[in-house]
Amino acid sequence: MDDLGEGQALAxxxxxxxxxxxxxxxRESTFIIIAKxxxxxxxxxxxxxxxxxxxxxxxxxxxxxxxx
Numbered sequence: 001m002d003d004l005g006e007g008q009a010l011a012x013x014x015x016x017x018x019x020x021x022x023x024x025x026x027r028e029s030t031f032i033i034i035a036k037x038x039x040x041x042x043x044x045x046x047x048x049x050x051x052x053x054x055x056x057x058x059x060x061x062x063x064x065x066x067x068x
Contacts, residue, residue: 011052012065016045034062 010026012033017023023040027033033049041047041059049057049065057065 013050014040014047015050016040016047018045030065034065037062 011028012026012030014025014027014033014037015022016025016037023045025033025036027036037047037049037059047059049062051057051065
């Protein structure tokens with residue numbers, strides 16, 4: 001179980017796409033979402049992370065999320 005109320009969005013969303021497949025993952029932790037996104041990207045998926053403000057980060061900009 002999580003401590004979030006119903007309808008409350010998590011801070012980070014990752015979308016990974018490859019051919020006709022799409023995977024969406026949401027996490028509160030910057031470190032966890034970046035680690036997951038890097039694994040998916042290393043497997044050949046097109047990955048982007050979106051923060052709670054709606055700004056999108058491709059793999060080459062993941063480190064910017066750590067600086068925030």
